[in-house]
Amino acid sequence: MAEPSKKEATKVVDEGIDVGISRLTEEKIQSVINSVIDEETGARLKTYVETCVHCGLCSEACHYYLSHDNDPHYSPVGKVKQTIWEMVKKKGRVTPEFIRQAAIIAQTECNLCKRCAQYCPFGIDIAYLMSVVRRIIHRLGVTPLYIQDTAHSHSVTMNQMWVKGDEWPDTLQWQEEEAQAEIPDLRIPLEKEGADIMYSVIAPEPKFQAQLIYQAAVIMHVAGVDWTMPASMGWDNSDMAMFTGDNELMGRLKRTHFETAARLKVKKIVMGECGHAFRSVYDMGNRWLGWAMPPFTIVHAIEFYHDIIKEGRIKIARKYKPPITLHDPCNVVRGGGLHEKARFVAHAICENVIEMHPNREHNYCCGAGGGVINTGPPFKMTRITGNRVKAEQLFGAKTKGAEVLVAPCHNCHSGLHDIVHHYEIGLDIKFFGDIIYEVMEKPA
């Protein structure tokens, strides 16, 4: 495989990275890198570094690599070579400028989507290696501004969007009132101890997309679910700290979420249509806290819809007519195996489902995941130009007749929106919840 060929074409300016870099010394860099490698990574990093034979089979898996005409700078193993290998090889003796590049690569040129791990004959998990780099970047204080700000929001409010303590229950009560115009006895039961289910969402819902809470409430109501939402912290299941490498904060967020479920004495946590939150609750956060498995059954919205449709708890009045295509979010498909359930839901509610290719666990990431979209405007084009293949894939589905793109993940939604817009693909993007709400039988 060729050596990395080019540096960043344009030098982005990001206050988080730039100010962070200006404060670094080589001693500091070395001590942080060695402390992370020696004290936090253990055998996994070592094994991966020693096992990789540089065969490059993982390259074809990565949408950044494919979208940049097979530029090795963007290949999974190329990203590793430009970051953690060099750090290991040089025992941490790297320059601030090297750290700047490492921050840009790990935080903005890898979605931690794990597609490449499926192509590596040894199952090397590049996403894990990029997470180690992000951890080092966090410890060095060089995390990009926007996602660092999101982590700060998490730290203060335990939610992603600086939603204050009063704004959350107030929003739920407002949505409840709105929904009562449609279904007079509908409730969003707050703090109902002993309910079967705690429904948790990510903070963009109360902040910008409150109609999603409205729709979820209608679905819960019609399905006759015994559910509740907490009125205090712990309602937000999102986790950008997981993506900035601030593991201590990730643990704090997940503890808050799980203990809220424990306090409410629910049996299950049903999560809204979000991928990364699922990864955080189901895989990363719980483990950091010492739980091999989450203390409560975690049900992603896809599985929840699957179950209530299958059990006949909601009925479809008339299937959705416009042909849809389905984007498989990495975190719930590669990470949670929900692809067939997603198809069951899609076929149950839509007349015409057109598969994009590749699909299921081989689907291309939206380019937003892994916190990349949360690095904000400075890196917007990185993710859009880095995912031309996604545009081609979507265009393929569109050519076969798809008019609507269903993406059961918030980040995917936003990321795909940018791609659809930039490449002028012309697809409407929806959540499953949008369509279910539209086509289900509701009390007259």
Place this chain on the structure above:
Amino acid sequence: MVDSRSWDWDTGERHVSLDSLKKKYRWVEEPYASPDGETVAAIVNVDEGEFTVCVNGEAWGETVFDKIWHLRFSPDGRLTALVSELGEWTMAVDGAAWENKFGYIWEPRFSTDGTAIAAAVQQDMRYAMVLNGKPWEQTYANMTYFAMSPDGRHTAGAVQVEDADSGEIHKFQKGSFTAALDGQPWDMRFVNVWNLALSPDGAHLAAEVRLNLYDYTIAVDGVPWESRYATVWEPVFNPVTGTVVAPVREKGMWRLVENGKSLWDRRFVQIWHQMFSHDGSRLAAIVAPKYGRWTVAVDGEPWPATFTQLVTDATFSPDGQCIAALAKDEETFRVVVDGIPWSDTWDMAWQPVFSPDGKDVAAKVEKKNHYTYTVNNRVWSGSCDAAWEPVFSPDGTHLMLRTVEAGNYVRRVVPVSDIVG
């Protein structure tokens, strides 16, 4: 503590019809039973945007509110709820709203004896605590964690004292938060302040603090401990000596420290919810001795029995000699007393309750939506649609069981011997 000696402890049962309410109102929300079991109340919807509370079948005072939520009995038996009228919010106690109204009110707290009630309030986008209807004089741009002293005389909050707009990450990292006791902020600023604890007399305030993005410690009365940790969890005060104990993380493992000095030698994969016995002589915590295994450690020694999913709701007996908790394996809960799990498994269980002499333990439990009680590992024969935690009589001979059965609220006093044989 609430004095339950004056309550009716004669064996027998009383019923209040709940089903009949359903005909009277558009909807009836989940009921709440008073601590003495004499009253059952539920928020009811009278008409569009008109709510009241139905108390033993009677409407709650004259006022109909635009919205009512968070109906709860205080430990002394007063009925409280968060209510809104003409777009303003406040607390209503036994049907009467506090005079002071706010933009919003949430997270009510009660003192141990129930005589004091506090909550967080927002007015004109400024935040404060309100205690018995009276808000702090100082207000803050944000307030995130709240606490009330056990005696109900003091309140505290984690408050924002410097403006740091979203996006101003470096300003934020210089510290914009502190803690305030009765409205008075500490001098020092922190990046974050979480989980406040007030000493039993309310004179001292401790909190988790983050000094920069990486260094965590505990601050007491505004002064951080000298030691720094990778992270920390909630501090608690020793009820007798007043020292502060908190779990801290170093090199990937947790231990307990007291006033910044090591307390337990043993390190754990996780430690939290540490608690003192009433006399302060014993200290227990929920721990993970190994990855994926949970139990209770008492004075540093974990119980031999461990559980996979969750250990929660640990509680000391009044004399501090015993500990009861709930443990979850797979999908089922069990009551565990002093490390010995009881035989029956449940879909859900509630915090175990000790008799005053500490000899008997009772817990509300549920399986397949049927609620019952388990006492000393014997299951009560009743099966209910809803239930509240059991209450022991002051002499420990009787249990008050508050349940919902066949559309009726039932208050029942039974001899403990009827259940345990």
